[in-house]
Amino acid sequence: MPDSSSATGLHTEEHNPALLHHFADPEQQRDAASLGMWVFLGTEIMFFGGLFCAYLVYRRWYFGDFAAASGTISMAYGATNTAVLICSSLTVVLAVWAAQTARRTLLITSLILTMLLGLVFLGIKGIEYREKFTEHHVPGASFRFDQAIPGHPGQYANPRHAQIFFSLYFVMTGLHALHMIIGLGIFLWLLTMAWKGRFTPEWHTPVEMGGLYWHFVDIVWIYLFPLLYLIDRHP
């Protein structure tokens, strides 16, 4: 068996500390990480898919009640949050580009900006939750709902069906927010790594993978916003 640990010239590449032992070359390692992340995002789609399925069933059954309930959540907050997340996607792309082109300062700035935008999103979400709480729109014993169905004056929404809307609203946005919090943790870790200068144009897989995750969480929101906030809205 040839002694592979010594530099015998068998390997033309110099030893890369980020290359794990079981991969043949950095390209294979990067491909594996990338495929793994996409497959993981596939499972995430199925995870949220179950919720979307439940949402669609009830939205079809109780459309008027859902429209009435949707009318009570603030479109302004939702739209602002959508804009915030789209901006954060831009800063994530900038971070990946900065890592690819070895711009350490830009990388760190973009990561910090992404995290700040994420925190702004969560802050606004918190304000929205607080409003729902004071309006007694949180499902449970103290739930109250007395709104008319839009377009049907004098016809009031069934509070039980509106409660299903709010159940789904809290579960879906709650799980989304949980994903945001996990994303903030990942970006904090990326920030410390970037601070230490670990990322090089040859090896910055974690930045790319973190970026993919962040984009996914953004995309979920892009679907949540119209589904939850914009039912039967008219200017």
Place this chain on the structure above:
Amino acid sequence: MSMPTAIPQPVEREDYLNTKYGVWSWLLTTDHKRIALLYLLSITFFFFIGGFFALLIRLELLTPAGDLVQADTYNKLFTMHGMVMVFFFLIPSIPATLGNFLVPLMIGAKDLAFPRINLLSWYLYIIAGVMMLHCMLTGGVDTGWTFYAPFSTNFTNTKIVEAGLAIFVVGFSSILTGLNFVVTIHRMRAPGMTWSRLPLFIWAHYATSIIQLLGTPVVAVTIVLVAAERALHLGIFDPRLGGDPLLFQHLFWFYSHPAVYIMILPSMGVVTEIIACFSRKRIFGYSFVAFSSIAIAVFGFLVWAHHMFVAGMSVYAALVFSLLSYAVAIPSAIKVFNWTATLYKGSIRYDAPMLYAFGFLGLFTIGGLTGLFLAALGIDVHVTDTYFVVAHFHYIMVGGAVMGYLGGMHFWWPKISGKLYPEGWARLAALIVFIGFNLTFFPQFVLGYMGMPRRYYDYSHMPEFQILNVLSTAGATVLGVGYLLPMVYFLWSMRYGKPASDNPWNAAGLEWKTASPPPTFNFDEEPVVTWEAYNYEELDAPHSQEVPVAR
């Protein structure tokens, strides 16, 4: 310990077992082979817990009166039996042990793509297992393993949330295993190992992983909804609040029906390897067997509602699901016919792994065909929630999945441990398992057809059912002995068994081209594949003295 240094000892070859010692070298290992053994120990532990519950169930049904346990306890017994066996034994059984061990070896990789995620999946399994044990010891759950709403969300006061969380966590562990396999099979194959040269074991695991990846998240979010509904009094599944309990069943079975294929597909992969090796032939219809695995994974996602024919769903939807359920029988039948064609004019040897494979063939066929009875709308109404259903799925899960698992354990035990097991005892155990299994579950077909409902602890108003129940309980005892035997002689062989050669069966496949047990990084030199799969025409039959016969 007291090794005399004066006598020259043969140099011990370094392999994955003896390369490091100590508890931490195991608990912090990232070697897929060591993680496979960690899984093997854990799932064996849970198998015997689940088996213990099964034995108590059978003891209660020995007499028509409900005398051994109370009704509530009985409900908890069959619930915990189902949960432990499904989530903590059957689903991880072959993928997490044999799959973990063999997938990198069979494709010529040094390890799985993500070794640390592999270890994480085992720790998640253990965390979930501890939660499940705690749940069992502090009260358990009585809903049946299916958690049907609204009983689970509104009425029962047992530990739904804790059991649900345990299943959520163990599901995540299962997702990570599937993710690792998919990436490894795509990206880590040795040079020359094309898709059409992959062993069919790998194809089966690829299909299994797809189901794990796409199905498990759905049951996870369903469990989240059940837990939220219980804890926060939401009304998503509660009909009194406008919710729909059928929606729960749809979401639950969307995972839990394909989960059956998570259990059976790896077993089919094992049986394919064994049948090719012990008939010394290339598998008949390689690509048909390969793509039937994928077809089962795809069709398997489209048949879930056949569990709900009497639940009040639309008759037209039921018709469609009935038809699709028939369709999933086609790829399964393709496999059975191709195995049979492989056997035809083969040089068949009746070693212990092959005995299990034969057992699988017969029992899986019976289990599959009775599945068609259940997919037929008319018959399903007659036998829903009877022992016919219980017998049917035990023929698939125990007669199919567990038979394949045991066959695979025997086939690859020389590779895993580097030791030969006693062949005579192994054949005896295979026979005992086969007899015990049929004695346990065949009478249940008859019972179910005669109308005995499942989940009853007391059948004193129909004492004529006792004789068949006595047979079944007797069979369960025999089956228990059959399961204990391999554990005893496997452990015995680790210390006293004869050393195994690299390829005791003279089998094809890369895993047999490295040492037994393999070195930590699997191959001393990176393998380059220049031959087709199952090239048995180029291999000699094993010489009888090399075959592990200890009689």
